[in-house]
Amino acid sequence: MPDTITNKLQNSTVQDVIATKLARAVFAGFEAMFATFLNITLGTQSRFEQRQYHEVQSAMRERLQVYERQVKSVSEAVKVIAYAELSCPQTWQLAKNIYGNMVKNHENEPIAHTFFNSTFGAIWDDKKIRTVHLFVLKAKYRTQPRPYDSLVKRISLQHGFNSAIKTLITNQVFRVPFSNLNQDVATLQATLTQGAKQQCRQVYELINLNDGYIEYAYSHFYRNKACYLIGRCIAKNGDNMPFAIAILNTPKGLKIDAVMMGADQLSLLFGFARTYFMVDTDQPARYVDYLSVLMPHKQRFELFNAIGFIKHAKTEFYRYKVDTTKNSPASFKYVAAPGTPGMVMLVFTIAGSDHVYKVIKDKFSAPKTATKAQVKEKYNFVKQADRVGRLVDTHEFRYLAFDLSRFSEQLLQQMKEHIGSSLIISGKALILKHVYVERKMTPLNLYINDCDSKALAQVMLDYGRAIKDLAGANIFPGDMLMKNFGVTRWGRVVFYDYDEICPLTDCNFREVPQTQNALEELSSDSYFDIEPNDIFPSQFKVFFSANELAFNAFNSHHSDLFNAQFWQTCQQQVQQGYLPDVYPYKQSWRFK
DSSP states (O other): OHHHHHHHHHHHHHHHHHHHHHHHHHHHHHHHHHHHHHHHHHTHHHHHHTTOHHHHHHHHHHHHHHHHHHHHHHHHHHHHHHGGGGGOHHHHHHHHHHHHHHHTTOTTHHHHHHHHHHHHHHHHTTSOOOGGGSSSSSGGGSOOOOOOGGGEEEEESTTOHHHHHHHHHHTSOOSSOBSSHHHHHHHHHHHHHHHHHHHOHHHHHHHHTTOSEEEEESSOEEETTEEEEEEEEEOTTSOEEEEEEEEEEETTEEEEEEEEEHHHHHHHHTOTTSOOOEEOOSOHHHHHHHHHHHOTTSOHHHHHHHTTOHHHHHHHHHHHHHHHHHHSOTTOOEEEOSSSOOSSEEEEEETTOSEEEEEEOSSOOTTOOOOHHHHHHHHHHHHHSOOTTTBOOEEEEEEEEEEGGGBOHHHHHHHHHHSGGGEEEETTEEEEEEEEEEEOOEEHHHHHHHSOHHHHHHHHHHHHHHHHHHHHTTEEOSOOOGGGEEEOTTSOEEEOOOTTOEEGGGOEEOOOOOOSSHHHHHOSSOSSOOOTTEEOGGGGGGGGTTOHHHHHHHHHHHGGGGSHHHHHHHHHHHHTTOOOOOOSSOGGGBOO
């Protein structure tokens, strides 16, 4: 009996030591990941000032690799450290508790929690993972909003609103001067005053009384070719009007290009079809707390995603999914998403949700010939691309759990038939081995059936613009049927079906050769050779075969899309390094 007790004590001591080493290794990996992430971000202002826009895109792609690369590195180290205890659940549970104490009160505790989850998931992979090993749902893992005073500065209006606005702009430190500072400031003053008059009467009245404050974030928000100054006008009673000031660096110097006012306009700037901001801060979680004040209708996962912390955004999304499911009526069931069923993806959603879930089918419908691996590569390509406001962002999940009782019988049958290899039913849970989550929109082909002629003309205009914006970013959608595009609440057209997407420069755009005789034209076989990457723009008209009104509206603005020369010119521009200007705000908001 004494020998048994001694063995237990020795085993417990070994387990404690190994668990502590595991926790320390993961924490060191998290700190290294964050430091590398921040170092890339720190160069953003310099790239902006030097107008190094290709380097901006390269830095964004590099930063997207940091997290996964560090998780892999830590996982390899942990395998050596743990040795025989690597697959011991009790050791990992103990390591989680030790790690939790290590990061308690850490400035970025929630992101540190997610890093532990990622490391554990990378090692255990497809083994049954219990939530006891993860920092996810318990209330103690959900940090409450914290003070953000250290992130912002306030300028009193006691010397007048115009003076405060000039101070706001001159307080920003750049190594490039404004080309016409006084004119920009005057336009900004007038625009903000008019915006306050229309959107927030209390702020407008205090502007005229020289009362209240202008508050702004110390850190700039950089994306593509622009820098954004984020803040708000605040009345003493707490009423406020958020704003985002867009600053561009032109060959003549800096210029204020636009200002977005109010939570709705800021929401457009932080939209789900945009690439991620670079924000020079070591307090990202606290910045999300601040942004939540400016845009209270935005969920935390959307804001973490917007500033580049996409892995923690997944953690926040899962919490959001669980909470909304629990709080929704039991009659709300997961059902097939509206629209034409996909040949490659099974797509479903639930009432009251703004999102859809997409699972790759086990077998694709003809004429699709891609493999699952190739489809995943396409989605990864989109993740790395500049989405120019036209590609819906996705969250990729493995082993995502759902409440089985929430699935309609019809959908459950479809899932068993089409995605059986990705489906696990365990007790009361339905688990998907691999799934993408996207924002829900109205499919374009459904939208045009219910809109009036004015809305049809507008959406067809934007449909063509979407295709051209993507071409300018070296992206060819592949399958440009209207069912693969969606319409946002702003009436903006975006693309969301990625199984045939590719770089524009990989395509060979051709005109259909002239026939030699009538027999060739009537033949069911092609009368000329076609390579796999050959694209014939003149055949794009078939996308409109079911709706003549839509075609006429589209053709009146975008007939050039049916000519190979347009696409060849776009390819030449891409190859020459040309980056088009893409604005995440309406043209009418731009300063003249």
